[in-house]
Structure formats: C-alpha cells, structure tokens
Amino acid sequence: MTHHVTTMLQTYPRDLGSIDQHKLAECIEACFECAQTCTACADACLAEDMVADLVTCIRKNLDCADVCAATGNVLSRQTGNNVETTRAALEACRTACKVCADECEQHAQMHEHCRVCAEACRRCEAACAELLAGLS
Amino acid sequence: MTHHVTTMLQTYPRDLGSIDQHKLAECIEACFECAQTCTACADACLAEDMVADLVTCIRKNLDCADVCAATGNVLSRQTGNNVETTRAALEACRTACKVCADECEQHAQMHEHCRVCAEACRRCEAACAELLAGLS
Amino acid sequence: MTHHVTTMLQTYPRDLGSIDQHKLAECIEACFECAQTCTACADACLAEDMVADLVTCIRKNLDCADVCAATGNVLSRQTGNNVETTRAALEACRTACKVCADECEQHAQMHEHCRVCAEACRRCEAACAELLAGLS
Amino acid sequence: MTHHVTTMLQTYPRDLGSIDQHKLAECIEACFECAQTCTACADACLAEDMVADLVTCIRKNLDCADVCAATGNVLSRQTGNNVETTRAALEACRTACKVCADECEQHAQMHEHCRVCAEACRRCEAACAELLAGLS
Numbered sequence: 001m002t003h004h005v006t007t008m009l010q011t012y013p014r015d016l017g018s019i020d021q022h023k024l025a026e027c028i029e030a031c032f033e034c035a036q037t038c039t040a041c042a043d044a045c046l047a048e049d050m051v052a053d054l055v056t057c058i059r060k061n062l063d064c065a066d067v068c069a070a071t072g073n074v075l076s077r078q079t080g081n082n083v084e085t086t087r088a089a090l091e092a093c094r095t096a097c098k099v100c101a102d103e104c105e106q107h108a109q110m111h112e113h114c115r116v117c118a119e120a121c122r123r124c125e126a127a128c129a130e131l132l133a134g135l136s
Numbered sequence: 137m138t139h140h141v142t143t144m145l146q147t148y149p150r151d152l153g154s155i156d157q158h159k160l161a162e163c164i165e166a167c168f169e170c171a172q173t174c175t176a177c178a179d180a181c182l183a184e185d186m187v188a189d190l191v192t193c194i195r196k197n198l199d200c201a202d203v204c205a206a207t208g209n210v211l212s213r214q215t216g217n218n219v220e221t222t223r224a225a226l227e228a229c230r231t232a233c234k235v236c237a238d239e240c241e242q243h244a245q246m247h248e249h250c251r252v253c254a255e256a257c258r259r260c261e262a263a264c265a266e267l268l269a270g271l272s
Numbered sequence: 273m274t275h276h277v278t279t280m281l282q283t284y285p286r287d288l289g290s291i292d293q294h295k296l297a298e299c300i301e302a303c304f305e306c307a308q309t310c311t312a313c314a315d316a317c318l319a320e321d322m323v324a325d326l327v328t329c330i331r332k333n334l335d336c337a338d339v340c341a342a343t344g345n346v347l348s349r350q351t352g353n354n355v356e357t358t359r360a361a362l363e364a365c366r367t368a369c370k371v372c373a374d375e376c377e378q379h380a381q382m383h384e385h386c387r388v389c390a391e392a393c394r395r396c397e398a399a400c401a402e403l404l405a406g407l408s
Numbered sequence: 409m410t411h412h413v414t415t416m417l418q419t420y421p422r423d424l425g426s427i428d429q430h431k432l433a434e435c436i437e438a439c440f441e442c443a444q445t446c447t448a449c450a451d452a453c454l455a456e457d458m459v460a461d462l463v464t465c466i467r468k469n470l471d472c473a474d475v476c477a478a479t480g481n482v483l484s485r486q487t488g489n490n491v492e493t494t495r496a497a498l499e500a501c502r503t504a505c506k507v508c509a510d511e512c513e514q515h516a517q518m519h520e521h522c523r524v525c526a527e528a529c530r531r532c533e534a535a536c537a538e539l540l541a542g543l544s
Contacts, residue, residue, distance in 0.1 A: 004441050004444070004445060004524075004528065005444060005448075007524055008444075008445055008448040008449070008452070008521060008524060008525075009448075011452060011519075011520040011521035011524055012448075012451075012452050012455060012521070013452060013455045013456050013519075013521075014455045028444065032440050032443075032444055033412050035440075036412070036413060036416075036436065036440055036480065036484055037412060037416055039481050039484040039485070040413075040416040040417075040420075040484045040485075041416070042334075043331070043420075043484065043485040043486055043487050044416070044419060044420050044421060044486075044487075046327045046330060046331065046487040046488075047327070047420060047421045047422045047486065047487045048421050049324075051323055051324050051327060052321075052323050052324060055215050055216060055318045055319070055323060056215070056216035056217065056218075057216075058215075058216075058318060059213055059215045059216035059218055059315070059318065060216060060218055060221070062209075062213065062314075062334075063209075063210045063213065063218055063221045063222075063225075064221070065481075066205075066206040066209045066210060067206050067210070067221065067224075067225060067228075069202075069206065069477065070202040070203050070205065070206035072444065073198075073199075073202045073447050073473075074199045074202060074203070076444055076447040076448045076451065077195055077198065077199065077447070077448075077451040078451055078452075078455065079191050079192070079194075079195045079451050079452075079454040079455045080191060080192030080193075080194075080195035080196060080454075081192065082192075082195055082196055082199055082235060084231055084234075084235050085196070085199045085200070085203065085228075085231055085232045085235050085236075086199075087231075088203075088227060088228040088231035088232060089199075089203060089228050089232070091224060091227070091228065092203075092221075092224040092225050092227065092228035095220055095221055095223075095224035096221045096224065096225070098220075099218060099220050099221050100221075111419075111421075112419040113416060113419035113420070113421075116412075116415055116416060116419060117416075120412065140305050140308070140309060140388070140392065141308060141312075143388055144308075144309055144312040144313070144316070144385060144388060144389075145312075147316060147383075147384040147385035147388060148312075148315075148316050148319060148385070149316055149319045149320050149383075149385075150319045164308065168304050168307075168308055169276050171304075172276070172277060172280075172300065172304055172344065172348055173276060173280055175345050175348040175349070176277075176280040176281075176284075176348045176349075177280070178470075179284075179348065179349040179350055179351050179467070180280070180283060180284050180285060180350075180351075182351040182352075182463045182466060182467065183284060183285045183286045183350065183351045183463070184285050185460075187459055187460050187463060188457075188459050188460060191454045191455070191459060194454060195451070195454065198450075198470075201345075205341065208308065209311050209337075212308055212311040212312045212315065213311070213312075213315040214315055214316075214319065215315050215316075215318040215319045216318075247283075247285075248283040249280060249283035249284070249285075252276075252279055252280060252283060253280075256276065327487050327488060328487070328488030328489065328490075329488075330487075330488075331485055331487045331488035331490055332488060332490055332493070334481075334485065335481075335482045335485065335490055335493045335494075335497075336493070338477075338478040338481045338482060339478050339482070339493065339496075339497060339500075341474075341478065342474040342475050342477065342478035345470075345471075345474045346471045346474060346475070349467055349470065349471065351463050351464070351466075351467045352463060352464030352465075352466075352467035352468060353464065354464075354467055354468055354471055354507060356503055356506075356507050357468070357471045357472070357475065357500075357503055357504045357507050357508075358471075359503075360475075360499060360500040360503035360504065361471075361475060361500050361504070363496060363499070363500065364475075364493075364496040364497050364499065364500035367492055367493055367495075367496035368493045368496065368497070370492075371490060371492050371493050372493075
C-alpha cells in the first residue's frame with residue numbers, strides 16, 4: 001500500500017510544503033495497516049475460548065482502530081492549512097497505539113494475533129512520533 | 137439522540153465509575169451531531185458557486201467529521217480501562233472542533249450552513265472540554 | 273439530532289431534487305443513532321459475565337455500526353448525482369440492521385441493551401426501506 | 409499491506425470456513441487501499457484550480473471512501489456467521505467503486521490523481537466481485 005500512498009502524494013496538484021513526504025507516506029500507510037490489524041485482532045480475541053480474559057484488549061483494539069482510521073484520513077488531506085488538527089490527531093493516534101501495544105504485548109506469547117497487532121501498533125506509534133517531530 | 141445515548145448508558149451491566157454520566161451522554165451526542173453536520177457542511181460548500189473559495193473550509197469540515205466520529209465511538213465504550221486514549225481523543229476532538237468553528241464562523245454571514253456548523257462545532261468543543269475537566 | 277439534520281438540509285444551496293426531505297432526515301438520524309447504539313451494545317455485551325455466549329451478537333453489532341455510519345455519511349451528501357451508490361448503501365444498511373436486530377432480539381429478555389439496540393436497528397431498517405421505496 | 413492482512417488471517421484461532429483466504433486478503437487490502445486513494449483523490453480535486461468542475465467527482469470519491477472503509481472492516485471480521493451482511497456490504501462496495509471509477513476515468517487524462525484513483529476503484533470492484541462469486 002505504501003506504493004499507492006506515495007503515488008497519490010506525487011499526483012497532488014499543489015506544493016506539499018515543508019512536510020517530509022517519505023515520513024508522511026509511511027505514517028499514512030502505518031495508520032491504515034494498524035486500523036485493519038486492530039479490527040482483525042479484536043475479532044480474533046472474540047474467537048478465543050478465553051474471550052472473557054480479553055475484553056480489555058478488545059476494547060483497546062477497537063479504540064485504536066477508530067483513532068488510526070481517522071488519523072489516516074486527516075493525513076491523506078493536504079488542501080488548506082490544518083496543522084493544528086493534524087498535530088492533535090497524531091498525538092491521539094500515538095497514544096492509542098501505545099496503549100494498545102502495551103496491552104497486546106501482555107498476550108503476545110499466548111496469542112499470535114496479539115503479537116502481530118502489537119508490532120503494527122508500535123510501528124504506527126513510531127511513525128506518528130517521527131511525523132510529529134518534523135511538523136512546523 | 138441524547139435520549140438513546142442515555143438509555144444505552146443506563147443498560148450498561150457494570151459500574152460506570154466516577155465519570156459524570158450526564159456530561160458523557162452530552163459529549164457522545166455532540167460528537168455524532170458534529171460529525172454529521174460537518175459532513176453536510178462540506179457537501180453544501182461543494183454545492184456553492186464559489187466553491188473555490190471554500191476549499192479550506194471543506195478540508196477542515198472533513199477532518200473534524202473524522203475526528204468527531206472516532207471520538208464518539210471511543211466515548212461509547214466503557215469496558216476496560218482506556219482513560220489515556222479517551223483523554224487523547226477528547227483533546228484531538230476539541231482541537232478539530234475549534235479549528236473548524238473558527239473557519240466556519242468566517243463564512244457564517246454568507247453561508248447559513250457554515251453558521252449552523254460553527255454552532256455544532258462550538259457545542260462539541262465545549263462538551264469535550266467539560267468531559268476532559270472531569271476525567272480522573 | 274433530527275432537528276439538526278433537518279436544519280442542515282434546509283441550508284443546502286441547491287435544489288434537493290425529488291427526494292422526500294422528511295424521510296431523508298429520518299433515515300440520516302436513524303443511521304447515526306443505530307451506529308452509536310450498536311457500538312454501545314457491543315461494548316455492553318463485552319461487559320457481561322456471559323460474554324462467551326455473545327460473540328456473534330458483538331460481531332453483528334460491529335458490522336452494523338460500520339455500515340450504518342457509512343450510509344449516514346453517504347445520505348448526508350446531496351452534491352452530484354450518486355443515486356446508484358445511495359441505493360446500494362441503503363440496501364446494505366437495511367440488511368445489516370435486519371441481521372443485527374434478529375440477533376439482538378434473541379437476547380432482549382436477558383439483556384436490556386440488546387432490547388434497546390434491536391429497536392434502533394428495526395427503526396433504521398424501516399427508514400432505509402422507506403427511503404429506498406421513494407428513490408427514483 | 410497484503411502481507412499483514414494475510415498474517416492476521418493466519419493467526420485466526422478458529423477455522424475460517426470455506427472462504428477463499430487468498431481472495432479474502434486481496435479484497436480486504438483492495439478496500440483499504442481504495443478508501444485511502446479516494447480520500448486523497450477528493451483532496452487533490454479540491455486543490456485543482458478547476459475544482460468547480462470536479463464536485464461530482466469529489467462527492468463520488470467521498471462516498472466510495474466511506475463504503476470501502478466499512479466493507480474492509482466487515483471483511484476483517486470472521487467471528488460469528490454474518491454472511492448476509494458481508495454479501496450486502498460487498499455489493500454496495502462493488503457499486504460505489506464502479507460509480508467512482510466511471511467518474512474518475514472521465515478526468516484521467518487531465519488529472520493523474522483521477523487516473524490512479526480509477527485504477528484503485530477498478531481493482532476493488534473486481535476483488536469484491538470475485539469474493540462475492542465464491543460466497544456460499
């Protein structure tokens with residue numbers, strides 16, 4: 001998907017400003033991947049016999065999926081100057097990913113879907129932090 | 137819709153903790169109303185002859201709609217302890233609503249949809265701020 | 273929320289065409305209410321001691337919430353001629369609501385949140401059917 | 409992203425049933441890619457000097473993005489039996505993608521973002537059709 005995200009950024013008809021396009025593409029891709037992975041992890045948790053022990057994980061997965069999807073959309077828009085909202089969304093996304101990763105890592109040895117999900121959350125958390133660091 | 141939101145909170149099978157249920161219901165309702173209003177305002181801006189002058193407004197509407205919808209979903213979940221993500225989402229939502237209201241207010245005299253949308257954004261911004269103030 | 277939806281429809285700067293504005297407002301409101309209610313019902317199911325018996329209900333709640341939110345957004349847009357997608361979204365929404373209502377009704381006597389959720393789903397199913405019947 | 413989608417399907421703790429896992433992964437990936445591309449295409453249209461000529465394209469982009477995102481989420485869930493909603497969502501998604509591709513193709517020679525977006529829509533339309541054909 002990174003390829004597609006990059007291609008679309010390259011077709012943008014105006015100047016993209018000072019934002020690092022490579023980091024932007026990485027972060028958009030990480031947001032959508034994390035949203036999908038968290039949705040799938042919540043569902044895999046529901047399919048476990050021990051679902052009753054995983055309700056906190058499911059809740060954090062669902063919250064993370066919602067925040068990542070919204071952030072991926074905000075980042076996909078370049079028109080108009082909306083740095084304030086972009087920064088606020090990135091901060092919320094970084095937090096949601098950190099919280100979900102912390103939770104999934106506790107189940108990573110027992111549930112492979114939580115291990116994979118924690119990785120996607122950490123990748124997205126890092127991508128948000130890197131993009132935030134470069135925002136003017 | 138507030139009636140329905142409140143009814144669902146009352147059916148929740150566990151203790152809702154120390155959160156102010158009235159403010160929570162108000163904020164959930166405000167998030168969904170603001171999301172819908174921003175989506176409709178972006179579309180009404182697209183229908184204006186002077187759409188070229190409204191692209192920044194459309195962009196801020198679309199961002200605000202995404203962040204409000206995600207925040208409304210996060211707030212609708214009580215299971216598990218996810219205060220960190222709830223707070224981060226509320227802060228992002230308050231910012232997105234403030235930015236969109238500031239923009240829409242500039243067009244409020246010319247475009248009635250921007251006037252109504254600014255009101256929905258201000259209501260949601262205030263509801264987020266009130267809920268944040270009470271979060272432990 | 274119906275009041276706000278209607279107000280925004282009235283501020284739309286072009287002719288809304290032959291669509292029944294009252295039924296349109298009812299359906300938009302029903303979609304957002306059902307999305308919120310299904311999200312809350314999934315979370316209330318997660319909070320039940322017998323969550324293991326409710327995983328199918330949770331899954332149908334989450335699917336219904338996603339489809340209702342998307343349909344509410346599509347219906348909130350009037351610009352451009354997109355009758356085909358509007359009809360397809362309404363048909364998907366009617367189905368998702370019917371399926372979720374059928375499931376929630378099975379738990380309505382035991383779980384008040386499922387009883388309330390089934391009502392919201394039936395209302396949205398009916399609103400979609402009515403709007404579909406009037407689409408040219 | 410296909411790699412991640414496939415990995416998560418492989419970690420699912422129960423039998424995935426008769427669905428073709430390769431086609432399922434392709435379709436999930438196509439839905440999220442199309443959602444992101446349509447969001448970016450709408451924004452790129454907003455950045456064009458001739459935005460007034462592209463409002464129908466923007467509207468169809470936004471509708472397609474919403475329907476694709478919802479369908480990608482529905483497809484990411486395997487727990488419980490929700491074939492009816494899955495089929496209905498796939499049909500809505502196929503339609504939304506076809507309508508958006510038809511529109512974007514009209515601007516493909518003038519706007520590279522519309523050309524890339526039309527491709528993503530056609531890919532997703534085809535992936536939905538293939539998955540639908542195999543649903544029992």
